Amino acid sequence: METMTRESRLKFVEGIRVIHPAFMQAMQLIEDVHQESSYSTDPHSVLVYGESGSGKTTIYETYIAKHNKVVSTTVDGMQATNRVILYASIPSPASNVSVSEKLLSELGDPYPSRGTAPQKYNRLVKLIEANRVELIMLDEFQHFVDRDKEKVIYKVSDWFKSLINQTKVPVVLFGLKDSELVLDYNPQLSRRFPTRYQVKPFGYVSSSEVETFRRVLHEIDKQLMEVFDMQSMLADEEFADRMYYATRGVIDSIMKLVRKAAKYAIDREAERVEIEDFAKAFELFTHVSSGKAVNPFLIEEFTLSKYPITTAK
Numbered sequence: 001m002e003t004m005t006r007e008s009r010l011k012f013v014e015g016i017r018v019i020h021p022a023f024m025q026a027m028q029l030i031e032d033v034h035q036e037s038s039y040s041t042d043p044h045s046v047l048v049y050g051e052s053g054s055g056k057t058t059i060y061e062t063y064i065a066k067h068n069k070v071v072s073t074t075v076d077g078m079q080a081t082n083r084v085i086l087y088a089s090i091p092s093p094a095s096n097v098s099v100s101e102k103l104l105s106e107l108g109d110p111y112p113s114r115g116t117a118p119q120k121y122n123r124l125v126k127l128i129e130a131n132r133v134e135l136i137m138l139d140e141f142q143h144f145v146d147r148d149k150e151k152v153i154y155k156v157s158d159w160f161k162s163l164i165n166q167t168k169v170p171v172v173l174f175g176l177k178d179s180e181l182v183l184d185y186n187p188q189l190s191r192r193f194p195t196r197y198q199v200k201p202f203g204y205v206s207s208s209e210v211e212t213f214r215r216v217l218h219e220i221d222k223q224l225m226e227v228f229d230m231q232s233m234l235a236d237e238e239f240a241d242r243m244y245y246a247t248r249g250v251i252d253s254i255m256k257l258v259r260k261a262a263k264y265a266i267d268r269e270a271e272r273v274e275i276e277d278f279a280k281a282f283e284l285f286t287h288v289s290s291g292k293a294v295n296p297f298l299i300e301e302f303t304l305s306k307y308p309i310t311t312a313k
């Protein structure tokens with residue numbers, strides 16, 4: 001790997017993305033509602049939910065990177081833009097007014113904060129139509145339920161229901177499970193979200209789960225080969241047991257360990273990532289190691305039958 005600088009190798013490791021089955025399933029669901037929007041007058045919207053670190057924002061960003069286009073056309077001498085996806089991360093604290101303003105600004109409204117709440121709403125509907133938005137994607141949706149619960153939920157669910165009804169643009173929301181409180185507050189809004197997709201940590205009980213987990217590790221190893229001379233053998237049976245014990249299948253923990261261990265190996269100018277690198281990374285990330293009886297990367301002949309996973313995290 002003489003040809004790559006340390007920085008470019010580290011950058012590559014940061015950018016590793018694993019296309020795992022749940023990731024593909026979520027992408028497919030979003031693609032389906034997106035396509036439906038071109039012909040349906042009652043489009044279905046989707047909620048993608050899961051615990052922190054389960055990979056929701058990664059799905060959101062990957063979909064936008066793959067499908068978003070901003071096309072400028074001239075119709076009758078007038079400049080018009082066609083924005084395929086309108087997207088934003090909901091700030092905290094959030095209200096229907098602050099989100100209206102954020103979306104207005106995304107759509108190029110010169111004075112997003114001008115006017116009353118209904119005027120902002122009307123401008124937003126007009127701009128969504130003028131831009132021919134096909135899909136709305138919002139991340140961190142649970143920020144709507146963080147404070148002053150009842151009032152905010154009522155206003156937001158009503159605002160949302162109207163926006164979807166009037167524009168007929170499907171919405172894909174990403175957030176913690178709490179997000180459902182807003183959707184289920186209003187039966188009409190709830191009906192528009194028949195699909196609620198949970199992004200879960202990888203399992204490791206059935207043989208197909210074990211196979212999927214090892215495939216994910218293999219995929220990571222393959223990508224690491226771009227910056228190392230040798231395979232790190234992450235998909236080995238014993239190593240997979242160690243990784244599962246260390247991470248409980250949470251992608252955030254897996255990638256934290258992989259990225260840090262790879263950094264140690266790059267700094268050592270090693271040919272591959274070694275188990276010692278993972279042991280060090282595991283010690284460093286206390287939120288990954290906390291609640292675990294041992295450091296699985298320091299134990300010789302590690303198996304999950306010897307060190308079973310307890311429910312306490």
Ligand SMILES: Nc1ncnc2c1ncn2[C@@H]1O[C@H](COP(=O)(O)OP(=O)(O)OP(=O)(O)O)[C@@H](O)[C@H]1O
Nearest residue numbers: 016017018051052053054055056057058251252255
């Ligand atoms: N498919 C993937 N491939 C590689 N890394 C991933 C993948 N999914 C998630 N990650 C990594 O895991 C970490 C957490 O992912 P992400 O931010 O998407 O989680 P989240 O569900 O949005 O969490 P939060 O609820 O806290 O916002 C990030 O560092 C991200 O790079």
Ligand SMILES: [Mg+2]
Nearest residue numbers: 056057058139
């Ligand atoms: Mg996120």
